[in-house]
Amino acid sequence: MRYIALFIVLMLIWLLFTFSLDAGNLIVGAVCAAISAAIFGGYYPRGSRMFFHPHRYFWAVIYLFIFLWECIKANFDVAYRVLHPGLPIKPGIVKVKLNVKGEMARTMLANSITMTPGTITIDIIDDYIYIHWIYVSSHDAELYSKKICGRFEKYIRRIFE
Template structure:
C-alpha cells in the first residue's frame, strides 16, 4: 500500500510539473490519472517507501548528482577524442566485475551510471556480477578493473539505496 501511495505522489508531482499550472482542473485530472497509474503499476515500485523518508539518503543523492555529472562529461570528452583520433585507439572486450550492492534498484543505478562513464557499457547483471563492454581494456587484474569501472559510484549508491 505504501508503495502505491509513494507512486501516486510521484506521478501527481510529475503531472503537475508537465502542466506547470495549479488550475484546479489540472490538479483534479492529475490526481485521477496518478491514482489509476498507481493502482495498475504501483506494486512494481522497486523501492522500500520507508527509505524515501530518510533525509540522509536524500543528502547523499544531492552529493551524487554533481559527481555523476562530472563523470558523464569526462565520458563524453573521452569518447569524442576517440572518435576524432585517426587510429581510433580501440581495444574492446567484455569483462565481468563483482558488486557488493544488495538491492535491485541500487544495481540498476550502478549499471546506468557505468553506462554513462568513459568507454563502459553494461551488458548484463546476474546476481552480483556485472558484464561490461569496455572500449579500451587497460588492466587484466579483476580487482583493478572493478575499481576503474565502478569509480566513485558504488560508495555513493550504497549510502543512497542500500
C-alpha cells in the same frame, strides 16, 4: 501504500509538466496517474522509509557532483575517440562482481556506469554485472572492477543502504 506513493509521485510530475491547475487538467492527470499506479505499483521500490533520512540526501548531493564530473569526462573521452583518425578503440564485454545490495542501489549503480567513460551496462545476472567497455585496458579482474565500480560503490552504499 506503495500504490498511493507512486500515485503521488506521478501526480506531482504531471503537475510540474503541465503547469496549470485547471479542473480538467487535474482530472486527466489523476486518471492517468491512477492507471499507471495500478499497473506499475508493484514495481515501486521497497523500503521507501529511507526517503526520510536526511544524511542520505547529503551523500546524494556529493554523489551528484562526482557523477557529473565523471559524466563530463566520459563525453570528452568519447569525443576524443570519435575525432581521432585512428579510431583508438579496443572493445569487449567484461564481467564485474557487484558489492552493493538492494534493487534501487543496483539500478542506480548500473545507470551511473552507463554514463561514465567508455562503459555500458548490458545485464545483471545474480551478483555479476556485464559491462561493454570501449577500451579494455587490462585483463586483471580486480583492477578493472575497481576502475569501473570503485568510485561509485562507496557513495551508493551510503545513499541506499
